[in-house]
Amino acid sequence: MDETYLGDLCRHLTEHHPRHGHWTVRALRWPREHGDRQGVFLRVANDPLQLYGAATEADLPLPPDTEVQQQAVYDTTLAAVLAASALLKPHAPNGLAHHVDGPDIGQVLGAARQLSDVSLEITLKELVARSRHSLTRLLLSLEQARNTHVDLRTVAAVAYAISTRGDGSLSTNPTGHWTALTSTTDSRWYPVSYVVRSAWRTRHAHAPAANVGQENDETHVSVA
Structure with missing residues (x-):
């Protein structure tokens, strides 16, 4: 699966925030409508008029035309x-949801105290399974986050990885996070594994002492 658009999108996000606009009102509805075919994890990915209109208003780069399966991954990533x-x-500092080198998506989920441990675990399990509901559940969990940015490049990577037809791995890491893995000889990496680890480490770092020793099987999940 070609990762050129993922790189283009992340490079843009390195320099720019999504531009404010009325598109945000429409985009709030998207996570409640999961996709209905392989690679389309959000229904709006089947609606280029709405999706590309919002992306243009937000000043994000549009995906190129390509074959059907690749297009589904591109469009799902953009929608996410x-x-x-x-x-x-609505709850981000200064109203800016994106911040380069801000928390990754796993850290945001782990720090969202209004998201219960049970809900966090279910969300991570859905991600690992790459179920049809995984991306909608991930995004809706963000409604419980308060006073935080996220580095949207990490959202792009996990959305891209779970939408692909393969094993959920990527050959490039344009996120600006998890950079230790790019210095190894490994040719591929699994974004979901890093999100799971990041979420649980953050949750336990913020947990009361009585809960710190509790472990969950998801901490050790490998999607390789």
């Missing part, structure tokens, strides 16, 4: 970035 930005914006 826009939806995550819209969901976090």
Whole structure:
């Protein structure tokens, strides 16, 4: 699966925030409508008029035309970035949902204290399974986050990885996070594994002492 658009989108997000606009009102609805075919994890990915209109208003780069399966991954990734930005914006510092080198998506989930441990675990299990509901559940969990940014490049990577037809791995890491893995000889990496680890480490770091020793099987999940 070609990762050129993922790189283009992340490079843009390195320099720019999604531009404010009325698109955010529409994007708030997207996570409540999951997709209905392989690769389309959000229904709006089947609606280029709405999706590309929002992306243009937000000044995000549009995906190129390509074959059907690749297009579904591109469009789902774009939709996830826009939806995550819209969901976090109302409670984000200065109304800016995106911050380069801000917390990754796992850290945001782990720190969201209004998201219960049970709900967090279910969300991570859905991600690992790459179920049809995984991306909608991930995004809706962001409604429980308060006073935080997210680095949207990490949202793009996990959305891209779970939408692909393969094993959920990527050959590039344009996120600006988890950079230790790019210095190894490994040719591929699994964004979902890093999100799971990041979420649980953050949750336990913020947990009361009585809960710190509790472990969950998801901490050790490998999607390789």
